[in-house]
Amino acid sequence: MTSRRPRLAAHGLERGAPVTVTVDGRPTTAYVGESVAVALMADGELTMRTTAGGEPRGLFCGMGVCYDCIVIVDGVPGTRACITWVREGMDIARQDGPGYRWADRSGRDAAD
Ligand code: FES
Numbered sequence: 550m551t552s553r554r555p556r557l558a559a560h561g562l563e564r565g566a567p568v569t570v571t572v573d574g575r576p577t578t579a580y581v582g583e584s585v586a587v588a589l590m591a592d593g594e595l596t597m598r599t600t601a602g603g604e605p606r607g608l609f610c611g612m613g614v615c616y617d618c619i620v621i622v623d624g625v626p627g628t629r630a631c632i633t634w635v636r637e638g639m640d641i642a643r644q645d646g647p648g649y650r651w652a653d654r655s656g657r658d659a660a661d
Contacts, residue, residue, distance in 0.1 A: 568637040573651055579635040586611070586618050586630035589641070597630050598644040599651075620644050 565581030572592060579588035586608050589597060596605040597618045609617040613632040622628040623640050626648030630641075643651035 568635055568639075570635055570637075570639040570641055572641050573643060579639075581635070583635050584631055585620060585622065585628070585633045585635055585639075585641055588635050589620070589630060589643075594643065596643065599646060601646045621648065621650060 565583070567578050567580055569576055570579050570588060571577070572589065572594060577588075577592050579591075583591075586597065589595075590608065595607045597607045597620050599605055606617040608631060609615045611618075611631050613629050616627075616629060618630040619627050620630045621642040621644050622630075622633060626644055645651050
């Protein structure tokens, strides 16, 4: 994957310091000042949760109103990705239905 820094630098903007977060258990780089939603989208993840019926949802309002972007952050389901800022070591999981980890669909175990 190419760095996201050059595109910002071309517009006179500086990105925050890099941090390592995990997305569905996979380590990836995000930057201080980014929302979880931005970090997920920059990492290629447009679906942030599914409804109880299995329909995909992602960023919609981008300002904390619609709850379409909810994910599990550090074990807390229902966290709005668009208004939560990344930090070093954050554990992010896409959310399946009311609070199960995306990767745990078969077992339906609650997020820890
Ligand atoms: S996109 Fe609407 S609450 Fe996050």
